[in-house]
Amino acid sequence: MLLYKLWRSFMKEVLLLKRDIGGIVIIFVMPLLLIITITLIQDSTFKNLEGSKIPIIFIDHDKSEVSKNIKSELENSKTFQLLTGFNEKSAQEAVFSGDYQMAIVIPENLTKDLNSNIESKVQTIVSSFGLESDSVKTKTEAPKARDIHLYFDPATNAGFKNSVMNSVNKMVFEIENKKIYKAFQDQLGTSEKLDQNKNLISFKEITPQKGEMDVMPNSVQHNVPAWTLFAIFFIVVPLSINLVKEKSQGTSVRARISPTPYFVHILGKTFTYLIICIIQFLLMVAVGIYLFPYMDLPAFDVSGKMFQLIIVTLFAGLAAIGFGVLLGTIADTQEQSAPFGATSVVVLAAIGGIWVPVFLMPEFMQTIARFSPMNWGLNAYYDIILRNSGIGGIARELAFLLLFYIATVSVSIFYEKKQNAI
Incomplete structure (x- = not known):
């Protein structure tokens, strides 16, 4: 019975997304345009610096x-x-x-x-x-x-x-x-x-090797994980908006008076948006593997690392979903949730090292960056792609992302009960 309720909650979220074409565009198309544009700019700038005086x-x-x-x-x-x-x-x-x-x-x-x-x-x-x-x-x-x-x-x-x-x-x-x-x-x-x-x-520089060849980091290896993470966290915007809509349209009231526990609705949203995160990740990887070589960019190499990268994506998606649920629970209107959600994601990206590498930041900002979920996810991606780490090597970052999800969802459930207590 609980699984059936979870399935119905999942289908409800799918229907909500199908009615929101703009949200679908934001979730899937915008990150792809962003990763292509940023990677082209950075790679062409690097080549220009190499070839010009x-x-x-x-x-x-x-x-x-x-x-x-x-x-x-x-x-x-x-x-x-x-x-x-x-x-x-x-x-x-x-x-x-x-x-x-x-x-x-x-x-x-x-x-x-x-x-x-x-x-x-x-x-x-x-x-x-x-x-x-x-x-x-x-x-x-x-x-x-x-x-x-x-x-x-x-x-x-x-x-x-x-x-x-x-x-x-x-x-x-x-x-x-x-x-x-x-x-x-x-x-x-x-x-x-x-x-x-x-x-x-x-x-003499000693670099990681794959077979007899040196593994040299390039713009694609840095940008694909960074902007994948940015895209994953941008689901905060449509997720928080949908939660606010449910409150304004009375859907949340019907959910509270139904025999289904509130956490089941949260799990339904979690599974729905986790699937979206995986699709986002696969689209980003596909662009890196198949499209970038036709644009005179290095191909994104994920050989032997796909399973670990998907695990990181799942845990990063959990952190993003938890943040979106918290924001949608606390916000009263879409005018509050949408701009605050977009701005907070950009701030977290800046703090987490998406825009500027953490080691270039002032010391106090480097300390702050350690508390950013985007920084945990980015470090986990880099550990796998650039440092050839396994799941054991990124266990700390995965644990932080999971705890962030548990903490934000717990606060959301507590806040929801307190707001509707009679």
Whole structure:
């Protein structure tokens, strides 16, 4: 008998959705458009950054070894297009007005002063060890160090500034090291040759592997789970609206006076919208697997991970349904539930790392993100897709999502009983 009542409650929800074409469009079509648009924008932006060069102004007052090395390194970086024909004043005006992102000005006599500084310091060191040779020259006072001027557009991103300054510092540091080594060779009269292109320490990135191939994250692997989760939580809007409609049309009154317990109606809604969540997920995955390759995007690889992803979808759907039931129970009108539901989902997405990665947020926001159900779901998706975790590896996130559903539904039932108590 209880199963029959649950079935009738499920069919009621299906009929309500069939009458709401706009809600169906929001639930299924909008997330698909969103994931295609966002992924295309992010992927094309990434490709453009790879294939294009940033124009920067390069002014060389030194015109000698060091400045030529810096210029050569910048040109070989495949990141910058060097523009000449400016003086320092015109370059400063062009950059500060926003025409160009940056300018590099190499000062006069940079190479000469650098050589003199190194020679003076090496002579001092060699003399302190009593290793003077015929090649040691009379000690001279080291000239004052010169600065390479970097001008940045005030609107330039701080990360870009730091990246450029670190690159220039690295180039100058390498040039200085080679010159210091060469100066010691000359002072000590050694004939040992310096392999200037060989680093004693290098970095090797170790990535997860599938067979003999590296598994590299791409825009599709990040966007499909993120926007699937956003779509799942957006069911809060139609679900809360339907609950408000039931109150305004008297359906909830008939449900309360019927012999069917109120939690059965909640379970009916839960099963209905869980099916919707699974369909949303399958549509998103289908777009990632079959449509994205035709749009010059990487295919979404779910081989061996489909079962785990569906489990995460079910638990994320439970959390979204619980939130929608709570909102629909507390709200009195559609004007309250619809805008608040949409806004709260966007806020939860922002807090949970859908829009901006959590690690880029301020520390206090990172703490807040830990309490967002979207963050739990997103971490579970990423653990499976990018970190190759199993169900055991995401048990904590699944438990949080389930507890969120139980808590929100319990509060809804308690609130409903209190409101209708005689």
